[in-house]
Amino acid sequence: MGKRKYYQPETETMPVEEIKKLQSEKLVKQVQHVYEHVPYYKKLMDEKGVKPEDIQGIEDLYKLPFVSKSDLRDTYPYGLLGVDLSECVRIHSTSGTTGKRVIAYYTQNDLDLWSDCCARALVAAGVDKEDVVQVSYGYGLFTGGSGLHDGSHKVGSLTVPMSSGNTDRQMTFMQDLNVTCLCCTPSYAAYIAECFKEKGISPDRLTLKCGIFGAEPWTNEMRKTIEKGLGIKAYDIYGLTEISGPGVSFECSAQTGMHINEDHFLAEIIDPETGEVLPEGEKGELVFTCLDKEAFPLIRYRTRDICMLEREQCSCGRTFIKMKKPTGRSDDMMIIKGVNVFPRQIEAVLLKENYSENYQIEVSREGTTDIFDIYVELLPDQFDDTVKSISEREKKLKGAIKAMLGIVPNVHLVAPKTIARSEGKAVRVIDKRKLSD
Ligand code: DLL
Numbered sequence: 001m002g003k004r005k006y007y008q009p010e011t012e013t014m015p016v017e018e019i020k021k022l023q024s025e026k027l028v029k030q031v032q033h034v035y036e037h038v039p040y041y042k043k044l045m046d047e048k049g050v051k052p053e054d055i056q057g058i059e060d061l062y063k064l065p066f067v068s069k070s071d072l073r074d075t076y077p078y079g080l081l082g083v084d085l086s087e088c089v090r091i092h093s094t095s096g097t098t099g100k101r102v103i104a105y106y107t108q109n110d111l112d113l114w115s116d117c118c119a120r121a122l123v124a125a126g127v128d129k130e131d132v133v134q135v136s137y138g139y140g141l142f143t144g145g146s147g148l149h150d151g152s153h154k155v156g157s158l159t160v161p162m163s164s165g166n167t168d169r170q171m172t173f174m175q176d177l178n179v180t181c182l183c184c185t186p187s188y189a190a191y192i193a194e195c196f197k198e199k200g201i202s203p204d205r206l207t208l209k210c211g212i213f214g215a216e217p218w219t220n221e222m223r224k225t226i227e228k229g230l231g232i233k234a235y236d237i238y239g240l241t242e243i244s245g246p247g248v249s250f251e252c253s254a255q256t257g258m259h260i261n262e263d264h265f266l267a268e269i270i271d272p273e274t275g276e277v278l279p280e281g282e283k284g285e286l287v288f289t290c291l292d293k294e295a296f297p298l299i300r301y302r303t304r305d306i307c308m309l310e311r312e313q314c315s316c317g318r319t320f321i322k323m324k325k326p327t328g329r330s331d332d333m334m335i336i337k338g339v340n341v342f343p344r345q346i347e348a349v350l351l352k353e354n355y356s357e358n359y360q361i362e363v364s365r366e367g368t369t370d371i372f373d374i375y376v377e378l379l380p381d382q383f384d385d386t387v388k389s390i391s392e393r394e395k396k397l398k399g400a401i402k403a404m405l406g407i408v409p410n411v412h413l414v415a416p417k418t419i420a421r422s423e424g425k426a427v428r429v430i431d432k433r434k435l436s437d
Contacts, residue, residue, distance in 0.1 A: 194367065269307070309324075
């Protein structure tokens with residue numbers, strides 16, 4: 001039997017008109033459902049003067065209110081549940097500002113549909129039953145590990161649930177188990193490639209043939225580095241916890257954007273300032289409506305990711321619309337070493353630990369690894385401390401930031417008044433990485 005091209009061919013190659021019809025039918029039902037079952041949505045819709053019967057199809061989507069991360073925080077922890085909690089079987093969560101995380105809920109059906117989305121991504125990268133898939137995204141609250149893990153099960157591949165870290169073990173398993181597909185963040189993939197090089201193991205000694213990399217922005221140059229370093233074809237995958245996790249969209253062999261799983265997720269691009277819907281091909285903020293989600297049915301969720309949609313005939317035969325690689329964010333979230341970081345989180349730690357609000361975050365890249373530095377001004381009375389006590393302070397602050405973010409920065413305590421003051425908005429972040437092409 002030849003290799004399959006699609007995981008769910010009827011859906012993935014459905015004529016565009018049919019996709020739109022299907023989306024319209026699902027949208028009408030979903031809006032009716034949330035209006036009746038999620039009081040917060042009823043309130044938002046009533047405030048905007050929209051009734052479920054005003055929504056007859058996707059052409060009416062613009063009438064509905066947006067929701068954003070702040071709505072999720074305001075309704076923490078159960079606010080936007082679309083079913084009884086007893087119907088939910090899992091949560092995942094993102095790191096959030098000042099300790100409050102966003103929690104996403106899943107019913108068994110939500111998990112099934114999500115793993116189908118990941119299976120579609122794996123099959124699009126050429127993975128099938130014979131393959132060995134090493135999942136090196138983090139497992140746990142993060143969606144990366146379990147998303148690709150369940151997708152790999154659906155495809156029937158042998159799944160190696162490595163999680164991230166312990167690079168030596170990653171490399172040993174990859175060689176001993178003849179791993180053919182690696183799933184992790186692009187920066188971790190690049191790091192693994194560097195480690196193989198350092199050990200003098202050339203890519204032709206590896207059985208790897210493809211990788212599915214996402215969860216953070218990466219450029220086409222980075223793609224080339226990874227492809228060369230590991231001797232593979234590297235595919236992009238996009239998603240966010242609020243909408244399910246990885247597999248909201250995925251790259252195919254054409255590698256010119258990611259097909260959005262449009263039967264489940266309805267995408268729009270809006271002007272982030274005005275909220276106005278922009279035509280296809282224009283750059284703006286990506287907004288998703290979940291058409292099938294039961295437990296966490298977000299409608300017009302503002303992702304803050306800036307990108308562009310394009311419906312083109314794709315050489316792979318899929319008809320789903322494509323999103324281009326996101327080129328930035330409309331808020332101040334950064335992704336450092338694969339972790340979502342808001343400057344406010346760091347500020348909260350500094351203030352709690354009695355430092356001044358004068359700080360600067362510097363993110364740069366050495367090769368393919370993110371370097372994360374935080375400069376913090378000492379207060380005049382702290383400046384009298386000895387070098388020993390300053391380095392102890394730095395260590396403590398490092399630990400407190402690690403506890404908040406899960407990643408360790410280089411902390412530099414500097415003399416009072418050494419961080420340049422701005423005459424306008426404070427410059428809190430200097431991002432020296434070039435993350436968009
Ligand atoms: O990062 C889900 C995921 C896991 C995607 C594994 C792909 C692979 P969050 O932690 O909620 O979820 O972060 C979501 O990460 O809004 C984007 O800003 C960014 N992001 C995710 N994938 C990509 C990508 C996961 N391929 C946030 N390119 C999103 C650029 C990405 N940015």
